[in-house]
Amino acid sequence: MVPNKGEIILKIEDLSVCYGPIAALKKVNLDIARGEIVVLFGSNGAGKSTLLKSVIGLKKPAEGRIIYREKEINLWKPESVTRFGIYLIPEDGGVFRTLTVEENLQLGAYHFFHQYQNQFEVVVHLFPVLKQRLKQIAGTLSGGEQRILAFGKALMSHSQILMLDEPSMGLSPKYIIQIFETIQALNQRGYSILLAEQNVRQALKYAHRIYVLESGQIVLYGNAGDLKNHPRIKEAYLGS
């Protein structure tokens, strides 16, 4: 399951983030190697979203460093981080609901518009459903189709790391499996994936490494294969 460890492309060191007086993350360390699927487990309010938001630059860290491709990106704006190759699909779906499917894809390719046509072929090959819906307003797609569109949009952006905030939330079981298979397919195309998830059972099947976050601190981490049978995971997340 575990591929040969590539070079580390994203490294988070002693990251702390506060909302006013409340610390949402306390000295979190995390790294992602090229070509890896890393899953971040944790219940609601454990700090998963906050971690993803501070990597992308939506939330400024109180202390610590975020290093991506040998650059310190802690204080970068989201638009610069995205342009530099990290893409976040947020919890609420990540599509522009008032724009058409095609316009969403065009905006996905904002900084690579000259390569739009090539990348477009790749995306509609992977997600044929989008080709039938090009002129449709994205808000009228079903929840699952909107997630697919968000993936398509992410692919248009030529990113290297794809971060997903609870992509399975609110979807039917059929779609959840499809989403995870899509994530795996993207990973095989060379994307490194950082996934925040509550659906531990599914995510464990696809993850290479996992981190467990509890009230803002990493309490457990390691290879997915090793931790699958860890008592703490079993007890807290798999319910057995």
Add this chain to the structure above:
Amino acid sequence: MKIIIAQMINGIALGSIYVLLVTGFNLMFLVGKIIHFAYPYIVVMSMYICWGLLKLTSNLLIAIAGTLISSVILHMIIEPLFRHINTRKGSVDINSSFIVSLGIALILTEIMSHQLNYGFPIAFPLNWMSNVMFLEINLIRISSGQLYTLLVAILLTLMLFMFIYQTQSGRAFRAIAENISMARLQGIPIVRLNLLLYSIAGLLSGIIALLFSMLLGSASPWLGEYIALKVLAVAIVAGLGNLKGGLICGLALGIVESLIIHFLPGSWSNAIAFLMMLMVILIKPRGIFNKNSIES
């Protein structure tokens, strides 16, 4: 009947200027996240600049170019002000932008009523208005100024909507309008697009100033307030931030006003237009074209 046709043409010319104003205002609301109440005041200020340049140089080209450039510069001056409020608050704050814009409007009015032309209304020279009758059949009179206004306004509206709906920057504008933080996650450079927005709004206000000066032939320090209230009302009646709604309501207001002038003394046109808008707002509080729900 013929008079009504003439008034209709006049109304469409006036209405398409309202459309341009409302579209500029709505773009500022949607993309710049501000309520730019002072927008029409800047248009009137540009009319004063145009008038001043005509007086100084009596060269049409210099006046036109000077008006356009100065209205872009005026917008570039106020851009950092609004950006400061929006970043200072951490989130977009439409209320305080309205107060700042109101302040700008008052300052411009004070300048115009104390410093320029001793506060008297200004009149544009006849050659500027190109008040040659283009068409004159019995009572139907259409001056070439009216005709230019009509053509330019319609062409500009088309270009503006093409820009918003067909170009990558226009798409980015609509993305920012829908959800600014998601637009940033998309890598859309907010600051650069904001500058583009202010230059477009500036250029637009310059062109509107030229059109107004041709259509009205005069301006006064109080013209800004007169137009600003109408623009605000049209934008709200159509549904704040609804571009297509603004297009329809702006045109409708121009036509209705011109027709009222035909049947009643001119001073009534404002009262009746506002009465109609008041009734619309009572029936559809979120405007004609916006859905009547909070979340959309």
